[in-house]
Amino acid sequence: MLNSEHMIIVIKFFSFPEKNDKIEIEVILLVISVLVELSHQNVDKTFDYSVPKELQSKIQVGLRVTVPFGYQTLEGFVLEIKRNSLMADLKDILAIQDEEIVLNHELLELGKYMKSITLATLISCYQVMLPRALKAQNKTTIPIKYESIVTMGKTPFDYEKLNASQKRIIDLVNEKKNVLKRELSSISASSVNTLIKKGILQEKKVEKYRLEEDTAVYPKYPLTSKQQKVVDEVLALNECYTPFLLHGVTGSGKTEVYMEIIEHQLALGKTSIVLVPEISLTPQIVNRFRSRFGSVVAILHSRLSEGEKYDEWRKIARGEVSIVIGARSAIFAPLQNIGSIIVDEEPTTSYHQENNPRYSVIDIAFYRGIYHQCPVILGSATPSLESYARAKKGVYHLLELPHRVLDRPLPEVKVIDLNENKNRRSMYFSNDLVEAIQDRLAKKEQVLLLLNRRGYSSFITCSNCGYVSKCPNCDITLTYHKTSDNLRCHYCGYATRREDVCPNCHEKGMKSLGYGTERLEEDLEKLFPEARMIRMDFDTTTKKGAHEKIITDFGQGKYDVLLGTQMIAKGLDFPKVTLVGVINADMSLNIPDFRSSEYTFQLLDQVAGRSGRGERKGEVLIQTFNPDHYAIQFAKTHDYIGFYQKEMQIRHQLGYPPYYYLTSIKISSCDYPLLKTEANVIAHFLKRELSHTILLGPTPCFVFCVNKRYQLQIILKYKKEEKLYATLQSLLDHYKGNSRIRIDLDFNPNRFS
Numbered sequence: 001m002l003n004s005e006h007m008i009i010v011i012k013f014f015s016f017p018e019k020n021d022k023i024e025i026e027v028i029l030l031v032i033s034v035l036v037e038l039s040h041q042n043v044d045k046t047f048d049y050s051v052p053k054e055l056q057s058k059i060q061v062g063l064r065v066t067v068p069f070g071y072q073t074l075e076g077f078v079l080e081i082k083r084n085s086l087m088a089d090l091k092d093i094l095a096i097q098d099e100e101i102v103l104n105h106e107l108l109e110l111g112k113y114m115k116s117i118t119l120a121t122l123i124s125c126y127q128v129m130l131p132r133a134l135k136a137q138n139k140t141t142i143p144i145k146y147e148s149i150v151t152m153g154k155t156p157f158d159y160e161k162l163n164a165s166q167k168r169i170i171d172l173v174n175e176k177k178n179v180l181k182r183e184l185s186s187i188s189a190s191s192v193n194t195l196i197k198k199g200i201l202q203e204k205k206v207e208k209y210r211l212e213e214d215t216a217v218y219p220k221y222p223l224t225s226k227q228q229k230v231v232d233e234v235l236a237l238n239e240c241y242t243p244f245l246l247h248g249v250t251g252s253g254k255t256e257v258y259m260e261i262i263e264h265q266l267a268l269g270k271t272s273i274v275l276v277p278e279i280s281l282t283p284q285i286v287n288r289f290r291s292r293f294g295s296v297v298a299i300l301h302s303r304l305s306e307g308e309k310y311d312e313w314r315k316i317a318r319g320e321v322s323i324v325i326g327a328r329s330a331i332f333a334p335l336q337n338i339g340s341i342i343v344d345e346e347p348t349t350s351y352h353q354e355n356n357p358r359y360s361v362i363d364i365a366f367y368r369g370i371y372h373q374c375p376v377i378l379g380s381a382t383p384s385l386e387s388y389a390r391a392k393k394g395v396y397h398l399l400e401l402p403h404r405v406l407d408r409p410l411p412e413v414k415v416i417d418l419n420e421n422k423n424r425r426s427m428y429f430s431n432d433l434v435e436a437i438q439d440r441l442a443k444k445e446q447v448l449l450l451l452n453r454r455g456y457s458s459f460i461t462c463s464n465c466g467y468v469s470k471c472p473n474c475d476i477t478l479t480y481h482k483t484s485d486n487l488r489c490h491y492c493g494y495a496t497r498r499e500d501v502c503p504n505c506h507e508k509g510m511k512s513l514g515y516g517t518e519r520l521e522e523d524l525e526k527l528f529p530e531a532r533m534i535r536m537d538f539d540t541t542t543k544k545g546a547h548e549k550i551i552t553d554f555g556q557g558k559y560d561v562l563l564g565t566q567m568i569a570k571g572l573d574f575p576k577v578t579l580v581g582v583i584n585a586d587m588s589l590n591i592p593d594f595r596s597s598e599y600t601f602q603l604l605d606q607v608a609g610r611s612g613r614g615e616r617k618g619e620v621l622i623q624t625f626n627p628d629h630y631a632i633q634f635a636k637t638h639d640y641i642g643f644y645q646k647e648m649q650i651r652h653q654l655g656y657p658p659y660y661y662l663t664s665i666k667i668s669s670c671d672y673p674l675l676k677t678e679a680n681v682i683a684h685f686l687k688r689e690l691s692h693t694i695l696l697g698p699t700p701c702f703v704f705c706v707n708k709r710y711q712l713q714i715i716l717k718y719k720k721e722e723k724l725y726a727t728l729q730s731l732l733d734h735y736k737g738n739s740r741i742r743i744d745l746d747f748n749p750n751r752f753s
Contacts, residue, residue, distance in 0.1 A: 033078070063097070220292060338372040339372075341374065445577070449564075536562060538567075
């Protein structure tokens with residue numbers, strides 16, 4: 001119930017000639033501050049509304065409400081219940097959307113923190129936390145799914161007068177107490193309805209969660225002494241916020257360590273969040289967790305249907321589960337009393353949101369760890385340089401698992417120089433790789449092949465005049481996908497049919513150059529017609545459940561060769577895989593980014609770790625045109641420390657993280673002359689205001705034009721710049737009403753594009 005402090009009392013004085021002055025007391029309805037759904041800098045603030053008397057008892061901070069906003073009707077979040085308002089003639093809210101709070105106190109404060117570190121709008125920070133069904137988003141309705149349950153009614157009846165099917169139904173309900181109506185209808189739908197109509201049976205609707213919980217059985221492995229030492233170190237600091245970095249080689253049993261820590265948290269009545277970098281990893285790790293912990297596990301990731309996300313979120317908010325597993329969005333799970341937060345494969349770029357609000361999962365994990373005073377564990381065989389440097393300095397507590405479980409050896413890695421034509425069986429396969437695949441097929445072992453480029457070919461060009469098919473919206477070549485016979489842009493989604501006739505010279509000379517996973521699969525089928533192959537990339541996993549089916553089928557031995565992009569490089573555990581082949585290790589080396597060597601080492605070391613995880617020894621073949629590059633040589637020897645030391649020297653010389661912080665300022669416009677002028681104005685302003693910052697640019701982005709918007713970029717490098725956030729906020733404020741220029745900020749970005 002509301003008390004008097006939630007009301008505004010206005011005292012009005014009225015004077016009458018023939019009477020004494022009288023005082024009239026008027027009670028104005030409750031006033032609330034609402035953050036509406038519009039994600040624009042111009043409306044990045046709350047607006048006051050009054051609450052009709054009939055809704056006052058239901059209003060709470062964190063609920064969604066529908067409000068009039070100009071000529072529109074919008075949804076928004078209640079952020080404050082107020083004593084008064086500076087606004088005159090307040091409008092009433094129209095409705096309350098929820099019975100339960102959508103944004104609890106922690107998430108409300110977390111949104112404000114996100115805004116402060118990303119300079120995004122507050123509403124965008126709240127919206128990114130929620131499934132679509134709970135976002136402030138007008139005209140979005142996702143229904144709750146219900147199922148009919150039948151129980152015994154209260155009407156007396158004579159059992160002997162029932163027919164045979166009715167007796168069977170009554171017997172089943174008496175035995176099970178609660179029976180699904182659809183189960184009884186398989187006996188006789190008419191008999192069920194007749195018994196319900198007479199009151200002999202009673203029908204009620206109960207909520208049914210959409211996500212099925214099929215679980216494979218995994219054994220619980222005893223911990224090694226090294227694993228137990230890691231668990232003990234974490235639990236020794238269990239009652240306070242502590243950031244840990246778990247550096248464990250591939251196959252060292254990090255997942256078992258995570259589960260042991262979580263089991264201790266459950267015994268204390270605490271909950272846990274486990275983040276995985278790729279959606280493809282979710283089925284395997286969820287099965288392992290459910291096998292051990294049962295139905296207390298919920299899942300959150302982008303490949304769930306909107307209804308499934310809504311169900312999982314409500315399960316979490318209601319306290320029906322204690323463990324949440326998922327990709328980036330799972331960090332916002334509304335768990336109470338969190339005891340541990342685990343970020344597996346912490347250097348993965350997918351942990352950094354690429355559009356507003358551009359947040360880092362690790363920043364959010366640390367915030368929630370401080371809020372709940374619990375350990376936060378970052379795990380990886382190849383930690384980011386920033387994380388490992390912090391661990392070496394004592395900012396993070398360093399944990400190490402230097403050996404595989406059961407002392408299994410790491411796979412032997414061989415580097416194959418593609419510059420030597422005598423080693424090449426074809427354009428994409430060396431003789432060594434072909435022979436190694438043939439050997440594994442003969443032994444009934446499995447092979448994993450990595451090519452980090454999807455599609456059939458990189459681009460289509462005219463052999464007569466040199467014309468290249470490009471996206472009409474973006475400054476990028478179109479990728480050919482043979483299955484659909486389409487040319488597609490991987491930036492804006494534009495697609496068109498492939499033509500054999502060149503639109504420039506009108507000759508029939510259009511040819512495909514370069515290669516992707518689709519073309520590689522075609523060539524593999526020609527080389528190894530007896531092999532059972534399956535491809536795993538973005539194109540083959542668009543359908544619901546595709547990730548899980550591919551992983552399950554390959555794990556059960558239904559295929560001999562798994563070909564894929566980087567989504568197969570991390571976390572997957574296939575004991576029968578004894579050969580990993582990297583088709584071209586240079587693809588990530590050629591990225592125009594100071595982290596390209598780090599990305600290459602991480603990718604090679606991680607994918608190498610998929611080999612030899614069972615009883616049989618593993619082997620890795622890395623094909624490259626740069627065999628002497630230090631990233632490839634350190635990956636060959638599984639030497640993370642050697643790579644770390646070499647890369648740190650280079651970063652120090654060039655002034656890159658972890659020695660400097662970086663901020664990217666992307667300026668875009670459909671009008672290039674205007675863009676160029678404004679970018680130079682912005683650069684001059686930043687040089688004047690930020691005296692302790694190195695400024696690079698403005699220069700064209702790696703992809704200069706996306707969706708018909710030209711893009712220039714300014715990079716800020718700094719160690720300490722007290723005026724940074726205030727200066728960048730003033731920059732955003734200056735352009736917030738300008739529809740022709742857009743400013744996008746990214747603090748400590750993972751990549752530059």
